[in-house]
Amino acid sequence: MNILLALLFPIIGAFIMPLTKKLKGYISVLVSILSFLTVLSIYPEISNGQNIEFCMKMVFDMHIFVDKLNFIILSFVSFLNILIVIYSIKYIKKDHLRYYSLLLLTMGFTLGSFLSGDLLTFYIFFEMTTLFSFFLVMYRGTGKARRAGFMYLVMCLTGGALILISVGLVYVQEGNFEIYNLNNSASFLFILGCLIKAGAFPLHFWLPEAHPVAPSPVSALLSGIMIKIGIYGIIRFFMTHESIYWVAIIAVSSMLFGVILALIQSDIKKILAYHSISQIGYMLLGVSISSLGIAGGLFHMINHAIFKSLLFLCMGAVIYSTGERKIQKLGGLYKKMPYTMMTCIIASFAISGIPLFNGFVSKTIIFDSLSDTLLKIAFILTGAGTFISFCKLNKYVFFGKLPDNLKSTKEVPKLMLFSMIALSIICIFIGVFPNIVFKNLYTGVFDFWSLSHLLEMSASVILGACIFVFGKKVGLFDIKEYNIDKIYGKFADFINSFCKNINGIVSKDLNIYILCILLFLIILFFI
Amino acid sequence: MDIIFIVAVPFFLAFILSLMHVFKKIIFFENLLSILGLLIPFLVLISTFPTVSSGNTISYNIGGWSPFLGITLEIDSLTFFFSFISLALLILIMIYSLSRSSKYKVLYLLMAAGMQGVLLTRDLFNMYVFFEILSVSTYILVVSEEKRSYKASFKYLVLGSVASAFFLFGVGIVYETTGFLNIDIISSMNIPQLKITFLLFLVSLGIKSGIFPLHFWIPDAHSIAPPPVSALLSGLVLKIGIYSILRLFYTVFRTNFFEMNDVLMIVGAITVIFGAVLALAQKDLKRMMAYSSINQIGIIFLAFSFGTELGIIGALYMILAHAVAKACLFLCSGIVADLNILNLESKPSVSLPFFVGSISLIGLPFTCGFIGKYFVCLAAIETSNTLYAGIILFASIISAVYYLRVSYYLFRNSKDYKTPYLMQIPVYITSFACIILGVLPVLIMDIIELAAKTLGGII
């Protein structure tokens, strides 16, 4: 029963929001700390090997299930929630009621989806997170935000619909909603639904629209936590130890596609969003290969939550201080915002997989579980691409010449810095002591510091560095604009004109109505 | 008290109210009589709950004539379910519209009497008469001061009369083939009916419910009528048509219905898609909600045309969800000032119930609409019609787009203005009911399952 409080605290906090006048941010922090402590309080039972499960009898039975795998994810997610709320105390300047209540509701339901013990509960929390994060994505209210929000809503609801159909298929065949195995149309639909939520390659196009357009702490929440719900669903519910080839293909294409597109963006948050797609590819690759890979994928889930949130928070700090989002207009901020620069560099090292940071440990595990040479090559290429992209990002944002209109930028407020520094400390900590987390995920030993692993990782970094230096000389990284938005814009215009035309087709004549009735009668008579 | 009071009290009080309006006008008594006229039937209905929930039925023969010769009123679980929802919503909407003229209240009570009559009667011709009472009252109720409402009411009148004519035609053919008019007696005789009879009833009740080629009166009448009348029409009158379909098709026309299963499923699917797509195209809030009603009726029709018990359970849940949520939405739209979607503005005490009502209609979890949608999809998958489950989910995604668009605009543009206390209460109660019925539908669940068993699905 206690673990349910972890999810109920944020939701009740959201309902208290209208009653408090000024202290909304602080109450939210309090509520998220309470939720984190609730999660930690079940640690004694978990470490003994017991699993917590219970069933709430409402219309349907909703099952909550916590075991070792779950516990690690839950504790990191709830801790991340605290840091995001602390960051947004200073970041969000107006309209607090709407923001904090939606944020708390989203956080509560996200925790719920990691707690779910059967398919129907998972579906229920999946849909609720989509609903509330939709309003958060549309928070800014600009036309671009609205379009991105609707695209996000439709895609995630489609994912939810696919999951519902698979839940129905499982129920009809099995009679309950417990964990089920592969080779089935139900599992195909379920994995497809989860992939839409995760943002894997063919169905990813909502991600680069929705994540940049939200406020920065919300982007951190979305990119850091919410896309992991999909991966968690695949691992928990449809996992065997065989490999799923088609998921591996999708994973590799996400990795490469994400990195390649990230290299040609010029909006800082869009770069990070495309990198989310490629990191999701890493996780999917790990999940689809072997059981060691599943552990690697899970570990990468946690690490990605940490360093991607840190990156979004850093970029949010840059936007907060300067008001600019394009890299052409930024530069030379290392003097004005030193702490931001340091945390950003730590996060970039983490995402590129440099040893002593947390990205290295999870990427090594995934790389080790690969057996196919083609996959290994793709892996190294993606690693190189990631390193290049972050070199470019840091160079253009923090180094170089400071533009004239940015001469008066200051460092961000201390509360925001607190979150960023806390996250970077965790990055380094996990990078140096990976076994603390890893022993909960896998029942074997893994030698992180063996020479072969170090060499493999270094290969991608060195390759990246070479290409970067070469590319700078050649001018390969001149900024171009690439906009998938145009395709979606055309689609939206098409739907608009279609709707207007349909309204004109439906006739208003009474005679036609009665004619339709008679035709209906006659046609049905002859069928 | 006999169950005849459920039908007779609103009639009687309607006449007293109209006389009072002529002779003496005391507002307090008018309000009291109109609420009493709905409260007394509600109490009588609740007093029948113990008998009904254990599976028995309560009958009353009018005038003491035996069922072979006279008219029987009967409450079984299906009737109880519909009657309960309709009386509860009638009371709430009456509270909402207590400030309207007494002519409105007279017509309202007549309509309530007609509605309860259709639900309780077991005689085919009596059903026609009560349908006419219901329809004629609503024809007049649709009229408001707007110029367009006369036209909308006229269209509604013409189509409703065509529906009644076809209904009567069908009754005539049934009488010719069987010799009786009592539904229970006809269904126990087990004579297969002619296809033309079945189709006549389908068309007639389809016009009253709003299935695809027969729905044309709905957008005009529901959008131009005054808000409480729209809530009644959308929430209840369409459901009375569905009730009649359930009552007649599962008893009198059983063989015809199960033969034409597939065709009816296609009709339902087309209605669903049509309603959803056209709702997306509207600029007026109430017209959009009218098309959304067509969408939901299509889902309900699709649900019970699968033929299984789970399908009927899903259909009944969706009926409950749609009645409560649509009433909430239309009542909210009565409080909003300007109805053009791009110009919406309102205060939080209206936007929040609207939001809750819309998430119930979309089918998001923890609301009643989710339970309905879930059971309907389960029924579809059970009968290997997974495509229809996909169509229903597709329609619910489109409804998410247009409803959440409106919710977003309502939340964004905040404007503070005073609304009468009496108008706020039904809005809160209905939106609260959406969530409560979704989380803890304890009593309702038993009634629904009992009703589904009574009708009895094949396959």
Place this chain on the structure above:
Amino acid sequence: MILNGINIGILLIIIGLYGMVAKKHIFKIIFGLIIISTGLVLFFVSLGYVDGGVAPIISGNNIYVDPLPHTLMLTTIVVEVCTTSLALVLALKIYEKYKTLNIEMLEDL
């Protein structure tokens, strides 16, 4: 006999439906409704015809036609009068507001 009540009733219904489908004047549509109702009444009453029967008023004869359709049709005629009067009032109001009774001219919704 081809000209029995049932066939003429159905013929009247078809004529009424034709009127509603093809005519544009509001009064003609209302007439269509009335003709449909009349045809329906005729159809129904003729269903109850028994060979050799007389009107169902107690006289010395043995066989009467079926009285049930007669009673039902009395009710139907009353309902139809009510509906028709309502339709005519609406037509009057439409004329007052729009100054035309052609349904094509009214399309400004």
